[in-house]
Amino acid sequence: MEKKIITISREFGSGGRSVGRMVAENLGIPFYDKELVDQVALESGFAPTFVEEHGEHAPGRSLFSYAFAPQGVPGIMNGMSTADFLWNIQCSVILQLAEKGPCVIVGRNADYILKDREDTLHVYIHADMDYRADRIVRLYGESEKSPETRLKEKDKRRHVNYQHYTGRVWGTAQNYDLCLNSGTVGVEECARIITKIVEDSKKYE
Amino acid sequence: MEKKIITISREFGSGGRSVGRMVAENLGIPFYDKELVDQVALESGFAPTFVEEHGEHAPGRSLFSYAFAPQGVPGIMNGMSTADFLWNIQCSVILQLAEKGPCVIVGRNADYILKDREDTLHVYIHADMDYRADRIVRLYGESEKSPETRLKEKDKRRHVNYQHYTGRVWGTAQNYDLCLNSGTVGVEECARIITKIVEDSKKYE
Numbered sequence: 001m002e003k004k005i006i007t008i009s010r011e012f013g014s015g016g017r018s019v020g021r022m023v024a025e026n027l028g029i030p031f032y033d034k035e036l037v038d039q040v041a042l043e044s045g046f047a048p049t050f051v052e053e054h055g056e057h058a059p060g061r062s063l064f065s066y067a068f069a070p071q072g073v074p075g076i077m078n079g080m081s082t083a084d085f086l087w088n089i090q091c092s093v094i095l096q097l098a099e100k101g102p103c104v105i106v107g108r109n110a111d112y113i114l115k116d117r118e119d120t121l122h123v124y125i126h127a128d129m130d131y132r133a134d135r136i137v138r139l140y141g142e143s144e145k146s147p148e149t150r151l152k153e154k155d156k157r158r159h160v161n162y163q164h165y166t167g168r169v170w171g172t173a174q175n176y177d178l179c180l181n182s183g184t185v186g187v188e189e190c191a192r193i194i195t196k197i198v199e200d201s202k203k204y205e
Numbered sequence: 206m207e208k209k210i211i212t213i214s215r216e217f218g219s220g221g222r223s224v225g226r227m228v229a230e231n232l233g234i235p236f237y238d239k240e241l242v243d244q245v246a247l248e249s250g251f252a253p254t255f256v257e258e259h260g261e262h263a264p265g266r267s268l269f270s271y272a273f274a275p276q277g278v279p280g281i282m283n284g285m286s287t288a289d290f291l292w293n294i295q296c297s298v299i300l301q302l303a304e305k306g307p308c309v310i311v312g313r314n315a316d317y318i319l320k321d322r323e324d325t326l327h328v329y330i331h332a333d334m335d336y337r338a339d340r341i342v343r344l345y346g347e348s349e350k351s352p353e354t355r356l357k358e359k360d361k362r363r364h365v366n367y368q369h370y371t372g373r374v375w376g377t378a379q380n381y382d383l384c385l386n387s388g389t390v391g392v393e394e395c396a397r398i399i400t401k402i403v404e405d406s407k408k409y410e
Contacts, residue, residue: 003389121389124378171378173329179384184208184326185402193398197390 003121003201004102006194007110009176012154013132013147015187016125017106019180022191024104027198032097033106039093044086054086087165111175112166121201123194124171124179131183208326208406209307211399212315214381217359218337218352220392221330222311224385227396229309232403237302238311244298249291259291292370316380317371326406328399329384331376336388 006023010016017033024031034048041048080088094113097103098120105114111122127135133147143150162170173179178197180190211228215221222238229236239253246253285293299318302308303325310319316327332340338352348355367375378384383402385395 124384126379169374173376173378173381173384174331176378176384177386177389179329179378179381181382184382186405189402189405197394200391200394 001118001201003119003198005098005114005117005120006104006123006198007114007120008104008106008123008125009109009111009170010107010125011127011132011151011171012158013136013151014125014127015135015182015190018187019123019125019182019190019194020104020106022188023194023198026191026195027102027104029102029104031104031106036090036093036097036105036108039097040086040089043093044089046082046086051086054083109162109165112162112168115175121178121194121198122176124173124176125182125190126171126179127181127183206323206406208324208403210303210319210322210325211309211328211403212319212325213309213311213328213330214314214316214375215312215330216332216337216356216376217363218341218356219330219332220340220387220395223392224328224330224387224395224399225309225311227393228399228403231396231400232307232309234307234309236309236311241295241298241302241310241313244302245291245294248298249294251287251291256291259288314367314370317367317373320380326383326399326403327381329376329378329381330387330395331384332386332388 006020008016008020008023010019020033021031034052037048037051040046041051044051090108091113094105094108094110097105098114098117111124114120115122129148129151132151136150137147145153159170162168168175171179178194180193182190185193211225213221213225213228215224225238226236239257242253242257245251246256249256295313296318299310299313299315302310303319303322316329319325320327334353334356337356341355342352350358364375367373373380376384383399385398387395390398
């Protein structure tokens with residue numbers, strides 16, 4: 001079965017986004033990351049920065065979870081929490097993008113949303129704490145919190161969000177065709193392995 | 206860091222053993238599977254078939270768990286259950302094999318036993334139920350139980366054994382450098398990917 005859609009789930013700081021961009025370039029197909037956020041923002045009425053912050057994180061449990069209906073779309077959330085409302089739009093946007101044609105989609109639980117499409121290759125990129133800590137300091141600079149604390153917080157939020165919306169445990173090998181440790185394998189080699197599998201899949205059509 | 210030891214953990218029926226054998230042939234290094242069982246049998250006094258049956262399965266919980274001290278070694282089990290006794294010998298044999306030099310080790314929780322050796326590449330091979338069911342019928346023939354039942358029973362026993370002795374959840378991507386779905390990727394391609402990563406690791410020494 002030809003693999004036309006590639007979903008890349010990744011631990012923060014593992015370089016999964018770079019892997020995805022390289023695969024898309026190698027295959028000459030669209031790469032959806034920020035573009036996906038922008039599309040969800042457009043359809044929801046929320047600001048892109050708000051969608052970015054809430055799209056992959058734990059569902060809100062505070063009093064404010066229901067408070068921020070976007071301007072101009074009163075009543076459209078139908079009593080849903082902001083997180084649930086965004087999740088519904090995110091599902092719809094991802095299903096539409098996959099229908100449009102071959103592409104690489106990074107994050108946003110696309111592995112689960114597209115689990116029933118057989119022409120999809122699901123990839124999970126992870127790495128050890130030291131490798132990721134070093135990488136986020138190099139890319140995003142220092143902050144008040146230690147890189148380990150930032151990573152642990154992000155890991156936890158993605159884990160909770162994923163489990164809440166999919167009922168699955170984040171990082172379970174069986175949910176993916178490939179799981180790669182970018183620290184051991186190398187970001188470029190990860191991209192090369194994925195590209196080859198997709199190209200080989202075309203030969204058996 | 207050059208990767209000298211390759212551990213292959215695998216779901217029953219996924220072809221992980223074949224992947225391991227191919228990698229060992231490609232790299233020209235020893236392949237330990239049945240050989241490991243024989244070594245544990247020799248050191249424990251148990252029959253190889255007994256070690257094979259109990260080495261990766263759930264720790265015994267029956268009245269017989271403590272009953273079968275091997276002939277000729279009275280008292281050697283020191284009050285341990287048979288499963289714990291075998292586990293200790295298995296750990297010792299695997300640590301010794303890794304000390305001897307480059308090799309491929311299939312199963313027997315070697316990923317956990319060698320987790321502190323940085324020159325080790327840990328691989329997990331899995332596949333969907335349909336692919337594995339088809340494969341075990343082709344390789345081992347039919348039996349009274351359906352292939353799905355046989356697979357579920359084996360999966361459960363390996364899962365329980367792994368969790369009991371390692372405290373880890375079987376199939377968690379973060380415990381491996383690579384997790385590959387042999388049904389999607391193909392057994393030969395799995396072997397090729399692993400071989401290349403090991404060969405590349407030698408370049409950065």
